[in-house]
Amino acid sequence: MKGLDNVIVRLITCCIICLFLSTQSTCTEEVNVITNVKHELRELNQDSEVLKTWSGDPCLPRPWHGLSCELLNSTSVITKLDLSFKSLTGPLPPSITELIHLKELNLSNNRFTGTIPEFPASSVLTSVDLSHNDLTGNITGYLTSLPYLTTLCFGSNPLSSQNLPYSLSRSNLTTGNGKCSAQGSSHSSQRIWIGIAAGGSLFIMIVFGISLACLYKHKRMALQKFDVKRHPMSKNAVYAVPSMDDIVTKSISIQSFTLEYIEIATEKYKTLIGEGGFGSVYRGTLPDGQEVAVKVRSATSTQGTREFDNELNLLSAIRHENLVPLLGFCCENDQQILVYPFMSNGSLQDRLYGAASKRKILDWPTRLSIALGAARGLTYLHTFSERCVIHRDVKSSNILLDHSMSAKVADFGFSKYAPQEGDSGTSLEVRGTAGYLDPEYYSTQHLSTKSDVFSFGVVLLEIISGREPLNIKRPRNEWSLVEWAKPHIRNSRIEEIVDLNIKGGYHAEAMWRVVEVALACIEPYSAYRPCMADIVRELEDAFIIENNASEYMKSIESFGGSRRYSIERPIVIPQTPIPTEPSTVLMQPPPPQPR
Known part of the structure; x- marks a missing residue:
């Protein structure tokens, strides 16, 4: 019986693993649209706590606050958006109408103004709640005639109720002055129960099928143990x-x-x-x-x-x-x-200035995408739900590129959990790589997420300039990338630090946003550096600006227009001294100074 119990336990475990083995990704179009929604909302809601949490993948590992997602063809899509009672102001974000899989929309009890954007006839919306806002205009026919819409709440708005279309009174559409009923017709209830029953039956069949498949796989693995030489699989x-x-x-x-x-x-x-x-x-x-x-x-x-x-x-x-x-x-x-x-495109360092056989010219949009991906990875580490993780060795050689040039942060051998209350916050050995090492961490031995932020700032300068962080073969004032770049940025001469391979291939506003982020990251004192979540938001803004500019320039060039050009703008940043960086990979902390 004990052996049978073990088989049952393994079978259950196998079924759970088979069901939830793969981590799905969110549909790229959905990511772009919800990012646009976020930026449209942030224009007049900079202090919104909900919008501040919107970073990373909108559906995974957990959906953004207010979003619900479902799987469709192995990717996640957004099906519900609930931002009720969030004190949001301004017009309704037009990009909401581009969420083509959205079924439920609840923007009630806010302070939205203006008119309701036009949803396409192909919309699959079933429920819309816009009540208790300051919306004006008419409830127009295209909204009330959406084919799947069954609930529409619009009460407590200065909306005009004159000349409402006939479809507003159709039997399957529940409406009212903010008093929408949660119940549908008896036929709808029957359909729901039938759907639940059918779905339950389908789920049981799927689990049964998976159980049989897992049991068959378990037996195969048991048989393979007798033939290790032929199939030396995992123990x-x-x-x-x-x-x-x-x-x-x-x-x-x-x-x-x-x-x-x-x-x-x-x-x-x-x-x-x-x-x-x-x-x-x-x-x-x-x-x-x-x-x-x-x-x-x-x-x-x-x-x-x-x-x-x-x-x-x-x-x-x-x-x-x-x-x-x-x-x-x-x-x-x-x-x-x-x-x-295996990461088929090597490391960011290889592509920027590595060996000639590995080097590859990266255009500015690709570099910006890599920077954003790496920033999202570090943000996930720093905001990990169990306990914040500090990488401690962020550098371009530890940012790897897969077949689609997507950035992935690697090498966690030096990583540590962030100090918690009661910890000393110091490390016996200061870990890091010369050229990337946080000067405050080196001098005080106090470890924090801002140490990763400093190193990431150096990576951003590498992406912008195509230069290595330390090179003693250059003139003395150019040995350190950080010290060489700072004066040029402060004097608004970023053209002098931009990689020649991307000259004329970037939008000035997008470039300036990245330069300013890099400069903030390499502040000598950690208190003045942004957190990785803030960096992600800034890079997302730059990415959107660059993409929009690229589409605009394509339309201009198709009519024989001129190429994109870059401009300079002044920047005022306080001068702050920075300690000389060490030159070894593993460094002991400096000895205490005599009193």
């Missing part, structure tokens, strides 16, 4: 079981591979693709065809077991589309190996 799978709050959105699977399996996947470590402080990185291919990067700890590594355990524990709990995921590990015969998905 076992280690699952970080998520909380019930998160189980719908993510389930992280980290596999334990055998050493033989790793050697087969890499063809005995045939293709070396990189080296770091931990060890060498090799390219490999799993039996299912997935390409992987296999990081093998060197016998002479100074980081060793601590970094291995750190990365394994952290990536077993955290996953985000802009963080490199950990697929598996191997700890056998004193070998410590980590397995990640």
